[in-house]
Amino acid sequence: GQQLNQSPQSMFIQEGEDVSMNCTSSSIFNTWLWYKQDPGEGPVLLIALYKAGELTSNGRLTAQFGITRKDSFLNISASIPSDVGIYFCAGPGSSNTGKLIFGQGTTLQVKP
Amino acid sequence: DGGITQSPKYLFRKEGQNVTLSCEQNLNHDAMYWYRQDPGQGLRLIYYSQIVNDFQKGDIAEGYSVSREKKESFPLTVTSAQKNPTAFYLCASSRGQVGETQYFGPGTRLLVL
Numbered sequence: 001g002q003q004l005n006q007s008p009q010s011m012f013i014q015e016g017e018d019v020s021m022n023c024t025s026s027s028i029f030n031t032w033l034w035y036k037q038d039p040g041e042g043p044v045l046l047i048a049l050y051k052a053g054e055l056t057s058n059g060r061l062t063a064q065f066g067i068t069r070k071d072s073f074l075n076i077s078a079s080i081p082s083d084v085g086i087y088f089c090a091g092p093g094s095s096n097t098g099k100l101i102f103g104q105g106t107t108l109q110v111k112p
Numbered sequence: 113d114g115g116i117t118q119s120p121k122y123l124f125r126k127e128g129q130n131v132t133l134s135c136e137q138n139l140n141h142d143a144m145y146w147y148r149q150d151p152g153q154g155l156r157l158i159y160y161s162q163i164v165n166d167f168q169k170g171d172i173a174e175g176y177s178v179s180r181e182k183k184e185s186f187p188l189t190v191t192s193a194q195k196n197p198t199a200f201y202l203c204a205s206s207r208g209q210v211g212e213t214q215y216f217g218p219g220t221r222l223l224v225l
Contacts, residue, residue: 027139031211042116042202042216043155050211088154092211097162098143106155 014037
């Protein structure tokens with residue numbers, strides 16, 4: 001079945017550094033979603049992408065829908081301590097339903 | 113305020129006991145979902161419901177049961193048949209169309225005594 005491979009699995013960075021993470025699929029996606037999960041909370045949508053090549057920003061966050069439609073990237077600029085959490089990519093499942101497939105997540109830790 | 117609520121935040125289960133986790137949404141969403149998250153792991157789909165009075169098994173449905181009698185409510189029962197129930201449980205809802213954003217509740221952490 002469809003799978004999403006997210007990398008890196010974890011990152012430990014210094015405050016102020018930029019962060020990049022990516023997500024690749026074995027099949028074409030028409031939508032890419034990026035979520036952030038704070039410790040002990042539910043995931044919150046950061047950015048949604050609907051078109052190949054699309055580049056969308058949300059504050060210090062920028063996400064891109066890969067031109068092949070099989071990958072997506074999330075960048076965080078000038079990281080701050082509250083960026084700590086797990087970042088998930090997601091895309092639609094193969095069935096004609098609202099099911100999503102989630103990547104395994106990238107755990108980000110920021111050292112002040 | 114519109115959103116999804118889950119209760120309780122923490123739940124303790126004794127051996128052999130069934131427990132029910134609550135999930136309510138006032139977003140007027142047709143579809144609702146239950147996920148399980150283990151430490152350091154991603155989200156695994158337990159059950160989902162596209163419409164009232166209908167639901168489908170996800171990837172790890174064994175030991176769980178659900179009902180969808182009302183549009184706004186999708187309770188999850190963790191039965192005694194689930195031998196390893198300790199996990200973080202997340203409920204989500206969406207309009208149910210392909211690729212639609214899912215909105216998540218705050219989660220319930222289930223612990224076994």
